[in-house]
Amino acid sequence: MEVDVAVIGCGPAGIQAAMHASRKKTSVVVMGRIQSSAIHGCRLDNYLGTGKTEGSAILEEGRAQAESTGARFLGQNVIAAAGTGNGFDLTVEDGTEYHAKAVVLATGISRKKLGIPGEKELFGKGVSYCAVCDCNFYKGRKAVIVGNDSEAATSAEMMTSYASETSWVTWETVADRSLVAKAEKAGVRIYGSKPESITGTDRVEALVLEDGTSIPTDGVFIELGAKSSADLAMDLGAMPEIDDTLKVGRDMSTGVPGLFACGDITGRPWQVAKAVGEGCVAGTSAADFAKGAK
Numbered sequence: 001m002e003v004d005v006a007v008i009g010c011g012p013a014g015i016q017a018a019m020h021a022s023r024k025k026t027s028v029v030v031m032g033r034i035q036s037s038a039i040h041g042c043r044l045d046n047y048l049g050t051g052k053t054e055g056s057a058i059l060e061e062g063r064a065q066a067e068s069t070g071a072r073f074l075g076q077n078v079i080a081a082a083g084t085g086n087g088f089d090l091t092v093e094d095g096t097e098y099h100a101k102a103v104v105l106a107t108g109i110s111r112k113k114l115g116i117p118g119e120k121e122l123f124g125k126g127v128s129y130c131a132v133c134d135c136n137f138y139k140g141r142k143a144v145i146v147g148n149d150s151e152a153a154t155s156a157e158m159m160t161s162y163a164s165e166t167s168w169v170t171w172e173t174v175a176d177r178s179l180v181a182k183a184e185k186a187g188v189r190i191y192g193s194k195p196e197s198i199t200g201t202d203r204v205e206a207l208v209l210e211d212g213t214s215i216p217t218d219g220v221f222i223e224l225g226a227k228s229s230a231d232l233a234m235d236l237g238a239m240p241e242i243d244d245t246l247k248v249g250r251d252m253s254t255g256v257p258g259l260f261a262c263g264d265i266t267g268r269p270w271q272v273a274k275a276v277g278e279g280c281v282a283g284t285s286a287a288d289f290a291k292g293a294k
């Protein structure tokens with residue numbers, strides 16, 4: 001099936017891209033599942049003009065807006081992708097093949113996990129993968145940041161502005177020394193042993209380390225960096241950075257003619273506001289490309 005623009009990803013970035021591309025009178029299909037978006041099932045309280053809003057509500061409303069201008073949502077993942085030199089071939093789960101003149105890659109990232117007991121069971125009940133997203137809920141409460149690199153150090157220092165007590169668990173520290181010093185100066189307690197388990201019944205109660213230390217806490221923030229849908233990007237001809245993000249230009253172009261990217265996959269900050277802004281630009285650029293205007 002021939003389409004002008006294929007959007008891969010059904011989160012805030014992809015939906016906004018679909019909206020802007022379809023408003024430019026191009027045929028647009030959107031691949032992926034709304035339920036798999038990082039913001040589905042989370043509450044958003046830092047997006048312009050929305051107050052405290054369920055992520056799922058924003059996504060569903062966005063889908064209705066994009067559908068009203070002609071975008072078609074398939075509700076299926078891409079299982080095979082290739083750049084043809086004259087567009088892109090994409091196959092979805094039911095075997096249907098699409099040929100798109102332009103593609104917007106908006107596949108987000110998947111957070112790296114610790115893989116310890118309690119992590120999965122208590123996700124959303126005190127276990128989080130995004131300190132900057134959830135810090136506001138920890139005002140006057142205890143928080144532990146887990147991770148070895150600079151993002152973890154920065155998150156720990158930031159958390160001291162919210163939590164009554166902030167700890168940082170780092171066992172193979174590679175964070176910039178100046179950031180470690182800043183965290184220490186802000187009053188962060190640093191522990192040097194690897195996490196072993198997260199305990200609690202209905203909510204997180206403590207993080208237990210391999211050396212036997214138990215740190216009582218209300219929240220455990222796992223900040224281990226991120227892995228993006230790098231394989232898909234490579235299939236389409238783009239080479240991801242070492243951290244699996246994609247470098248983009250101001251028009252969200254990736255360097256591969258006709259391939260644009262937006263949202264979490266282009267790097268931090270992992271925030272809906274950034275995803276939506278980039279989606280607007282990527283959708284517009286992809287539509288212009290498909291119409292031969294670029």
Ligand SMILES: Cc1cc2nc3c(=O)[nH]c(=O)nc-3n(C[C@H](O)[C@H](O)[C@H](O)COP(=O)(O)OP(=O)(O)OC[C@H]3O[C@@H](n4cnc5c(N)ncnc54)[C@H](O)[C@@H]3O)c2cc1C
Nearest residue numbers: 010011013032033036038078107108133263264270271272
């Ligand atoms: C617990 C939590 C709380 C958060 N809280 C906030 C907050 O309060 N405020 C804020 O601004 N941000 C918050 N975030 C971050 C926010 O969710 C992300 O920045 C945002 O969702 C990124 O949008 P995106 O469209 O780039 O990616 P996502 O929303 O993750 O969407 C990715 C899409 O790609 C699709 N996809 C992946 N692989 C394929 C494939 N092979 N084929 C087709 N589709 C594919 C998925 O189905 C999904 O639809 C939070 C994140 C988490 C995890």
